[in-house]
Amino acid sequence: MQLISVLTLCFLPLLSIAQIKVAAKDATAAEINAANLKCNGNADQKEINDALKQGKIVELSSGTFNCNGEIKGGNNILRGQGKNATKIITTAKNGIHFEGRLLARFNATGELNAGSNAINVRGNPNIGSGDIILIASDDLYCGLRGYYMNGEGAVVKSAIGGTINLQQPLKLDYKKNARIVTYQFHDNVGMENFTLETRNGEVALMIKYATNAFYKNIDLIDPTEKCWQGFSVNNVYGFEYSNLYASGILHGRSTTTPHGYGFYISGAEDGIIKNCKGYNNKHSFEISGYLEVPVSRNIRLENCETDNDWRAGFSTHGAASDIDWINCTAKNANGGFLIRSDNNRIINPVVECRDYNSAFFIGEYTQQNGTWDKFDGIGGDNLYIENPTVDGAGVTNCYFEFRDPIRNMEVVGGSFTGAKNGLLIFYGMECSNFTLKNCYFNIKGLKHLFEMQPGKGETTYNTTLQVSFENVQLCGGGAPQDLLTSPVATDLQFSGIDWNCD
Numbered sequence: 001m002q003l004i005s006v007l008t009l010c011f012l013p014l015l016s017i018a019q020i021k022v023a024a025k026d027a028t029a030a031e032i033n034a035a036n037l038k039c040n041g042n043a044d045q046k047e048i049n050d051a052l053k054q055g056k057i058v059e060l061s062s063g064t065f066n067c068n069g070e071i072k073g074g075n076n077i078l079r080g081q082g083k084n085a086t087k088i089i090t091t092a093k094n095g096i097h098f099e100g101r102l103l104a105r106f107n108a109t110g111e112l113n114a115g116s117n118a119i120n121v122r123g124n125p126n127i128g129s130g131d132i133i134l135i136a137s138d139d140l141y142c143g144l145r146g147y148y149m150n151g152e153g154a155v156v157k158s159a160i161g162g163t164i165n166l167q168q169p170l171k172l173d174y175k176k177n178a179r180i181v182t183y184q185f186h187d188n189v190g191m192e193n194f195t196l197e198t199r200n201g202e203v204a205l206m207i208k209y210a211t212n213a214f215y216k217n218i219d220l221i222d223p224t225e226k227c228w229q230g231f232s233v234n235n236v237y238g239f240e241y242s243n244l245y246a247s248g249i250l251h252g253r254s255t256t257t258p259h260g261y262g263f264y265i266s267g268a269e270d271g272i273i274k275n276c277k278g279y280n281n282k283h284s285f286e287i288s289g290y291l292e293v294p295v296s297r298n299i300r301l302e303n304c305e306t307d308n309d310w311r312a313g314f315s316t317h318g319a320a321s322d323i324d325w326i327n328c329t330a331k332n333a334n335g336g337f338l339i340r341s342d343n344n345r346i347i348n349p350v351v352e353c354r355d356y357n358s359a360f361f362i363g364e365y366t367q368q369n370g371t372w373d374k375f376d377g378i379g380g381d382n383l384y385i386e387n388p389t390v391d392g393a394g395v396t397n398c399y400f401e402f403r404d405p406i407r408n409m410e411v412v413g414g415s416f417t418g419a420k421n422g423l424l425i426f427y428g429m430e431c432s433n434f435t436l437k438n439c440y441f442n443i444k445g446l447k448h449l450f451e452m453q454p455g456k457g458e459t460t461y462n463t464t465l466q467v468s469f470e471n472v473q474l475c476g477g478g479a480p481q482d483l484l485t486s487p488v489a490t491d492l493q494f495s496g497i498d499w500n501c502d
Helices: 002-015 029-034 045-054
Strands: 019-023 057-060 063-067 071-073 077-079 086-090 094-099 101-107 118-120 132-140 149-160 163-166 179-184 186-198 203-221 229-247 261-274 277-279 283-288 296-302 305-307 314-316 320-326 329-333 337-339 342-347 350-353 360-362 364-368 371-376 381-386 389-391 398-402 406-412 415-417 422-426 430-437 440-442 448-452 464-470 473-475 491-495
Touching (some): 019 045, 045 057, 277 283, 283 320, 314 320, 448 464
Parallel strands (some): 057 077, 063 086, 071 094, 077 186, 094 203, 186 203, 203 229, 229 277, 261 283, 283 314, 296 320, 305 329, 314 337, 320 342, 329 350, 337 360, 342 381, 360 398, 381 406, 389 415, 398 422, 406 430, 415 440, 422 448, 430 464, 440 473, 464 491
Antiparallel strands (some): 101 179, 118 163, 132 179, 149 163
16 A cells, blocks of 8 residues: 555656656757657657656657657647747658547437437437537438448537437438447647658548647648648547648559548538648648548638649538638649538639639539449539639639539629630539629630530439529620530520620
């Protein structure tokens, strides 16, 4: 008993330290003298991980930390001295990961319906008021890909036996194998003020199972172009990305179809992404849900920029909703925005094209069981674009390409120049309630305003084309009847069109 007491007393001061300082081998003399832990320039993740186990905040000195293994924390903040002062070089598959943990799954006693405030489950989950749970099922949120599952986070009001009462009603329906998942979430978790160079890794930085998470003032560079995810969050509620840079996230640049994402937001709610830049990635910004994570929703991007991306700089998959894109720019773009989720608002976008993909690419073909022959996504549902500036550079195929059905879409204001082929191309075979207002299009040399044709493998269509023009300048073109190609009956409304505005 005495030995146990002595050991406990010895460790109490160490465990109570709120902030741990770690010095690099080439730190300043003052930093080395003040450090709790000192690195020797080899496998420096060992000292960093020791510090993460002992303190909420781990402060890295200036200098370079060389790591050949994962930096892994939980309820921590990792802080350097600035992008130009602190550098971490890692060759680990996973660079820096801070994670809570999954606790348990409980099956619901039946189907769950949107609007319900109560869930009955088999078993007696150990949860209480204020806890966050995930509701999931094997239904698809949208589209056909089996790994984009339904899911949403919910806050528990009370739990009595097998009945869980929620603070807010469910947003979605859950019909097949409905279940809840419980977690140990960490709060106020983040990384800031350093540069990370990842070599031959897969996921550079990840925060998972957390609330109020953040990445701030970090440069991420992959000179090997092997990384798959750059700045990643997964199952996170409340987050901030600010003043970040991600480059070379291409996950196998030697292939014809790289798959890297500079900023990867998967199953995250209530977040802001501001003043961030991606360069030479596949998609610099990707928002989605994946497997057993909630639908990403209520996310705002401000003043973000992509440059020289392999595909569209800004992308969503089906398991996302309610995304605002404010003052975002895609330069040297092979497509500016690839939208496969509903309820997007894109305000003041700038797209400067360098390749054939459309400035706004809505939906895509996809596959289930290996055959790429179906549509995926609901990107054309409730899509609003305001004051875009698009330069097709004479190489982009068209300004808008639709591979999802269009239902309630509006484009207001803006200028479009330099497309090579057409203004609007519809493969989704449905376009209802699409309005263009107060827009300027230089359509000189275009073959048509619209082209509507079935997509690959589709056998049934809602063959509707409803487009309304209001005070739109279509400059440099011919007469409307010469600019329409459609295999279906159309309902076109023209009002205030200016065809000769040079």
